[in-house]
Amino acid sequence: MILQSFDKTKSVNGDIIIPEKYSEIFGLINNPQKHIVKGAGLSYCAASIGNDVNSIDLKYFNRIIDFDDNLGTIEIEAGITIGELSNFLLKNYWIIPSLPGYPSITIGGCVAFNVHGKSQFKTGNFKDWILSLKIFHHTMGLINCSETNNSQFFYNTIGGLGLTGIIISVKLKLKKIEGNVLMVKKIKCKNIKDSINIMIQEEENQDYIYSWNNFNKKKESFGSGIVYLERHTSKRKPIKLIKYQNQLQRFNYPPILQLSWAVKMMTYIYEFSSLLSKEETENSFEQLAFPIYGKEIYYKMFGKKGFREYQVILPYNNWEFAVEEIRDQIEKMNIPISLASLKIFKGEKHNLSFSGNGLCVVIDVPNIKKSELFFEKLDYITLKYKGIINLSKDSRLGNIMAHKIFDDYLNFKEFLFQTDPNKIYQSELRERLCL
Amino acid sequence: MFIDNKKAIIIGASSGLGKELVFLLSEKKIDLVISSRNTEDLEVIAKHNRIVNHNSIEVIKLDLESLNHDEILSYVNTCYKINAYYDYIFITSGIIDENDNGIYSANVVDKIMYINSLNIYKIVNEIAIKQKDKYSNITVISSIAAIRARSNNMVYSSSKISLEFLISGLRHYYHKDQIIFQIYRAGYLNTVMTRGKKLLFPVADPRKFAVKIYNNRKKDFGIRYYPFFWNFIAIIIQLTPWFLYKKLKF
Numbered sequence: 001m002i003l004q005s006f007d008k009t010k011s012v013n014g015d016i017i018i019p020e021k022y023s024e025i026f027g028l029i030n031n032p033q034k035h036i037v038k039g040a041g042l043s044y045c046a047a048s049i050g051n052d053v054n055s056i057d058l059k060y061f062n063r064i065i066d067f068d069d070n071l072g073t074i075e076i077e078a079g080i081t082i083g084e085l086s087n088f089l090l091k092n093y094w095i096i097p098s099l100p101g102y103p104s105i106t107i108g109g110c111v112a113f114n115v116h117g118k119s120q121f122k123t124g125n126f127k128d129w130i131l132s133l134k135i136f137h138h139t140m141g142l143i144n145c146s147e148t149n150n151s152q153f154f155y156n157t158i159g160g161l162g163l164t165g166i167i168i169s170v171k172l173k174l175k176k177i178e179g180n181v182l183m184v185k186k187i188k189c190k191n192i193k194d195s196i197n198i199m200i201q202e203e204e205n206q207d208y209i210y211s212w213n214n215f216n217k218k219k220e221s222f223g224s225g226i227v228y229l230e231r232h233t234s235k236r237k238p239i240k241l242i243k244y245q246n247q248l249q250r251f252n253y254p255p256i257l258q259l260s261w262a263v264k265m266m267t268y269i270y271e272f273s274s275l276l277s278k279e280e281t282e283n284s285f286e287q288l289a290f291p292i293y294g295k296e297i298y299y300k301m302f303g304k305k306g307f308r309e310y311q312v313i314l315p316y317n318n319w320e321f322a323v324e325e326i327r328d329q330i331e332k333m334n335i336p337i338s339l340a341s342l343k344i345f346k347g348e349k350h351n352l353s354f355s356g357n358g359l360c361v362v363i364d365v366p367n368i369k370k371s372e373l374f375f376e377k378l379d380y381i382t383l384k385y386k387g388i389i390n391l392s393k394d395s396r397l398g399n400i401m402a403h404k405i406f407d408d409y410l411n412f413k414e415f416l417f418q419t420d421p422n423k424i425y426q427s428e429l430r431e432r433l434c435l
Numbered sequence: 436m437f438i439d440n441k442k443a444i445i446i447g448a449s450s451g452l453g454k455e456l457v458f459l460l461s462e463k464k465i466d467l468v469i470s471s472r473n474t475e476d477l478e479v480i481a482k483h484n485r486i487v488n489h490n491s492i493e494v495i496k497l498d499l500e501s502l503n504h505d506e507i508l509s510y511v512n513t514c515y516k517i518n519a520y521y522d523y524i525f526i527t528s529g530i531i532d533e534n535d536n537g538i539y540s541a542n543v544v545d546k547i548m549y550i551n552s553l554n555i556y557k558i559v560n561e562i563a564i565k566q567k568d569k570y571s572n573i574t575v576i577s578s579i580a581a582i583r584a585r586s587n588n589m590v591y592s593s594s595k596i597s598l599e600f601l602i603s604g605l606r607h608y609y610h611k612d613q614i615i616f617q618i619y620r621a622g623y624l625n626t627v628m629t630r631g632k633k634l635l636f637p638v639a640d641p642r643k644f645a646v647k648i649y650n651n652r653k654k655d656f657g658i659r660y661y662p663f664f665w666n667f668i669a670i671i672i673q674l675t676p677w678f679l680y681k682k683l684k685f
Binding site for chain 2 (some may be wrong): 019
């Protein structure tokens with residue numbers, strides 16, 4: 001069957017297998033058929049699909065194996081979604097500290113891409129909360145690993161793009177919250193520098209910081225928008241759990257956002273309307289946990305042609321120059337930017353994952369002809385300023401650029417060669433990156 | 436939340452409908468004894484529900500393919516050591532075999548007949564003896580394959596019609612007692628048995644089926660189709676004249 005990446009820019013001919021019992025997974029031992037685990041299928045790139053590859057959907061492996069309410073640890077199967085898990089934890093006033101933006105994302109996917117949330121500057125990436133992993137490898141069988149046990153497997157599986165084996169279960173550290181009420185503040189900013197300054201000033205006092213910026217504006221107004229600041233309080237409201245459903249899978253709207261003028265108009269309307277609501281509000285964690293949930297219409301409006309996203313961490317020492325070059329490139333190529341957003345990143349680089357110190361810049365564009373050329377230009381800016389690209393969002397980056405960008409590229413390739421020389425764990429992403 | 440505070444046995448609980456019944460009954464805080472051939476999956480299902488729903492779940496291994504009379508007695512006695520009585524007994528286990536295509540194979544015949552019919556009957560028989568003085572429900576899952584014999588899945592169909600007769604016989608035998616016997620002829624369900632297959636009719640959600648079974652638990656109806664539209668299909672299949680039926684490939 002034809003399978004597509006979430007951004008709709010890549011199609012492959014593969015199959016989906018949905019095991020329900022452990023014996024079906026363990027039956028893959030020494031199986032020569034190429035396969036890869038599929039989580040929610042929400043990686044923008046084709047990470048869980050490939051040509052002649054069986055994508056293994058672990059949706060039935062979504063159970064809680066162990067929960068220690070005193071220590072704040074939980075062991076779960078890899079197919080559980082962060083929405084399901086979050087709902088269970090919230091009843092006990094625990095949260096997953098590093099929470100990506102959509103509830104249907106699976107825990108296995110969080111490990112494979114070492115994901116981050118809007119609190120990255122405080123809570124780091126997903127890896128910072130993983131205590132141990134259980135992996136099934138097609139020749140080695142079940143592998144238990146942690147920082148001290150099978151540490152090579154542990155290191156390489158986190159941010160390992162699902163290529164080191166089938167993640168069976170994950171043990172996580174959790175974060176306790178006193179209340180489920182967040183204090184939310186919106187600050188208007190006149191340009192991108194203003195945004196960044198506000199974010200840096202506020203990072204001590206806030207738990208979550210991110211911004212929405214209008215990159216369609218020119219010169220001094222480039223990147224005007226809103227900075228969102230969210231802080232946990234000890235207040236408690238009755239918890240209203242949301243029954244999450246994956247509403248991102250189908251693109252069934254007219255492709256309005258393929259039109260430049262429509263993109264630009266949408267960003268201006270969004271900016272204007274965002275400023276109409278209150279500047280300070282109190283809201284519950286469950287309503288704010290997943291910022292993309294309820295806004296799926298944005299992705300659907302790109303239609304069948306889809307969109308492209310560029311996500312980069314620019315080191316603090318030269319983000320200003322890099323941002324200026326990005327702005328120049330947008331103006332020069334007259335590219336419509338449907339979404340631009342900023343976050344603050346802290347921590348060390350890890351494997352091929354999106355981690356490190358710096359300013360995270362997100363740029364969405366419709367999948368128009370010049371978008372690929374525009375992203376190539378951005379690659380050179382990234383390289384020049386020693387940035388890191390988010391592979392989970394990128395459907396076109398090749399092996400040469402990946403090698404230059406990621407210090408760990410060769411080490412990871414060598415690890416895969418030693419543990420999986422026949423490339424049984426295969427995906428379009430692996431093929432493209434020549435891993 | 437409505438709390439039933441009851442006890443149930445579920446055989447065939449590691450996947451599909453059986454697994455959905457475990458989750459549904461756990462949400463209703465019903466204490467469970469769950470069984471299947473492979474306890475690896477059952478243990479995880481049990482752990483999850485103990486953590487999330489705080490009900491009592493005991494796991495007992497049960498391989499319906501290779502059971503002698505003593506092992507059946509031992510299984511039933513173990514269940515009744517855990518709880519003195521049960522309100523509901525749900526038996527959802529069953530297998531199909533791709534070699535079951537009309538050509539005789541002793542292994543296939545024995546395996547399918549024991550798992551799908553004979554050993555289920557023996558277990559239900561022993562359970563019924565212990566339950567007869569108490570109000571309870573025993574539900575077994577048959578199949579639409581039992582509507583009319585055909586070459587494809589021939590032994591499977593026979594095992595299901597045999598199961599229906601055996602359980603219906605028990606229903607007749609215990610009609611003065613308080614046990615309700617129910618048989619569902621299940622249509623295509625979205626389980627490992629149907630996944631990837633091109634089917635003539637839509638597959639049903641096992642969770643919805645589990646809810647239906649639970650909601651009907653007090654009704655004494657004998658045999659019922661699920662989903663309901665299979666009633667009409669069954670009539671058509673039964674009324675199709677032989678000269679046409681023999682030409683059908685399904």
